[in-house]
Amino acid sequence: xxxxxxxxxxxxxxxxxxxxxxxxxxxxxxxxxxxxxxxxxxxxxxxxxxxxxxxxxxxxxxxxxxxxxxxxxxxxxxxxxxxxxxxxxxxxxxxxxxxxxxxxxxxxxxxxxxxxxxxxxxxxxxxxxxxxxxxxxxxxxxxxxxxxxxxxxxxxxxxxxxxxxxxxxxxxxxxxxxxxxxxxxxxxxxxxxxxxxxxxxxxxxxxxxxxxxxxxxxxxxxxxxxxxxxxxxxxxxxxxxxxxxxxxxxxxxxxxxxxxxxxxxxxxxxxxxxx
Amino acid sequence: xxxxxxxxxxxxxxxxxxxxxxxxxxxxxxxxxxxxxxxxxxxxxxxxxxxxxxxxxxxxxxxxxxxxxxxxxxxxxxxxxxxxxxxxxxxxxxxxxxxxxxxxxxxxxxxxxxxxxxxxxxxxxxxxxxxxxxxxxxxxxxxxxxxxxxxxxxxxxxxxxxxxxxxxxxxxxxxxxxxxxxxxxxxxxxxxxxxxxxxxxxxxxxxxxxxxxxxxxxxxxxxxxxxxxxxxxxxxxxxxxxxxxxxx
Numbered sequence: 001x002x003x004x005x006x007x008x009x010x011x012x013x014x015x016x017x018x019x020x021x022x023x024x025x026x027x028x029x030x031x032x033x034x035x036x037x038x039x040x041x042x043x044x045x046x047x048x049x050x051x052x053x054x055x056x057x058x059x060x061x062x063x064x065x066x067x068x069x070x071x072x073x074x075x076x077x078x079x080x081x082x083x084x085x086x087x088x089x090x091x092x093x094x095x096x097x098x099x100x101x102x103x104x105x106x107x108x109x110x111x112x113x114x115x116x117x118x119x120x121x122x123x124x125x126x127x128x129x130x131x132x133x134x135x136x137x138x139x140x141x142x143x144x145x146x147x148x149x150x151x152x153x154x155x156x157x158x159x160x161x162x163x164x165x166x167x168x169x170x171x172x173x174x175x176x177x178x179x180x181x182x183x184x185x186x187x188x189x190x191x192x193x194x195x196x197x198x199x200x201x202x203x204x205x206x207x208x209x210x211x212x213x214x215x216x217x218x219x220x221x222x223x224x225x226x227x228x229x230x231x232x233x234x235x236x237x238x239x240x241x242x243x244x245x246x247x248x249x250x251x252x253x254x255x256x257x258x259x260x261x262x263x264x265x266x267x268x269x270x271x272x273x274x275x
Numbered sequence: 276x277x278x279x280x281x282x283x284x285x286x287x288x289x290x291x292x293x294x295x296x297x298x299x300x301x302x303x304x305x306x307x308x309x310x311x312x313x314x315x316x317x318x319x320x321x322x323x324x325x326x327x328x329x330x331x332x333x334x335x336x337x338x339x340x341x342x343x344x345x346x347x348x349x350x351x352x353x354x355x356x357x358x359x360x361x362x363x364x365x366x367x368x369x370x371x372x373x374x375x376x377x378x379x380x381x382x383x384x385x386x387x388x389x390x391x392x393x394x395x396x397x398x399x400x401x402x403x404x405x406x407x408x409x410x411x412x413x414x415x416x417x418x419x420x421x422x423x424x425x426x427x428x429x430x431x432x433x434x435x436x437x438x439x440x441x442x443x444x445x446x447x448x449x450x451x452x453x454x455x456x457x458x459x460x461x462x463x464x465x466x467x468x469x470x471x472x473x474x475x476x477x478x479x480x481x482x483x484x485x486x487x488x489x490x491x492x493x494x495x496x497x498x499x500x501x502x503x504x505x506x507x508x509x510x511x512x513x514x515x516x517x518x519x520x521x522x523x
Contacts, residue, residue, distance in 0.1 A: 175366035179380035180356035
């Protein structure tokens with residue numbers, strides 16, 4: 001051991017791997033510091049503050065920011081989520097059905113709605129009354145927004161549920177059936193409750209995704225009391241020719257999404273507890 | 276003619292091209308304890324699972340208390356209510372407490388009231404020696420305790436016969452005894468039992484009959500003293516040698 005050379009080629013003054021790492025880390029700090037200095041020196045701070053963080057414009061956003069915009073965002077997101085949850089469970093059960101056509105229907109639905117941009121679905125919803133004369137989405141603007149989010153969310157939620165249902169060991173169904181439960185009873189009493197427990201963390205993430213997608217309601221041409229955060233910020237920003245309201249709307253999203261994301265990862269960590 | 280508790284006639288089961296059961300004829304009479312032994316892959320578990328149709332036989336007939344369960348017109352859920360089954364992996368419902376595990380099928384299947392189901396559940400948990408674990412979740416119990424809860428769960432349905440699929444194979448050695456004690460007690464009470472097991476001591480002491488299976492057929496079927504004590508077939512002898520004296 002003692003007479004082993006320190007480097008592969010002791011003759012040349014090459015840096016050892018740990019020395020190299022030290023130097024590399026030093027360079028990274030220097031680059032970062034240079035970038036910071038450049039930003040501080042060259043950014044037009046007064047103009048930035050004027051355009052993105054103007055206090056009086058921000059103040060004008062209140063209280064409608066919370067009483068109308070955030071409230072509506074939550075209505076769209078929760079409504080869409082409930083629809084996605086129920087439809088997703090149904091689709092997942094169809095996807096795993098013994099009856100082949102049900103499986104096909106579920107697969108086609110899931111592939112289409114996961115494959116299309118959510119925006120496209122919302123645009124299509126605005127054309128529904130044209131395509132089907134006399135047809136009205138129940139619930140008006142809320143109904144349209146919730147339908148759009150629910151249609152898209154259902155496809156993702158179905159895949160989440162499918163994974164959850166498949167993760168419940170086969171022995172659970174066998175034990176339930178051996179006690180005389182029917183196939184349906186076994187699913188409802190034994191399999192689905194376990195599957196739901198397992199999918200709580202990914203479902204929380206899915207809710208966050210829906211909450212963000214609720215901004216697409218903007219494209220339904222909503223106004224007045226139906227506006228949600230993105231539309232609210234956008235309208236106010238146009239009115240003042242100032243980006244502050246969009247920043248304020250963004251912050252409001254983060255107030256909701258960051259804690260939820262944190263909750264999801266907490267739940268994920270706890271998931272291993274259930275055998 | 277008395278009715279057999281279980282009767283298998285020319286039972287065949289294929290998984291794809293793999294022929295697991297190759298024509299089994301066998302009976303279990305009421306009150307009998309029959310142990311099925313044999314090397315892994317011999318079809319023992321499949322045979323057991325064919326009795327309550329967790330596996331559908333490819334060919335042949337299964338009768339439980341005189342009713343042909345392989346008949347498509349038979350209400351299999353009604354038949355299964357009378358057959359208790361205990362699994363190697365316990366298969367307790369992990370989202371329910373021990374008590375709820377024993378109550379749920381009584382309430383949902385037998386339509387017993389909550390109060391009645393709870394009394395019966397507590398009685399059975401007491402009987403198998405885990406009366407103090409009513410409020411524990413399966414994950415908080417040892418394997419031996421879980422398996423006894425599983426036995427209580429089956430017993431609470433007042434079955435007329437019980438199937439045991441290697442009930443002690445997944446247990447730590449020091450926990451096997453507790454489960455075997457419960458099974459011995461059941462046998463003494465006159466429960467009809469079909470047991471797939473590797474516990475030769477249990478088979479020898481408790482069984483009325485021992486069935487040795489190999490390669491999907493019954494090789495020997497008789498009293499424990501005969502099949503385990505004085506096996507006639509070379510296949511039985513070599514299996515028993517390997518099981519009883521694994522070191523040699």
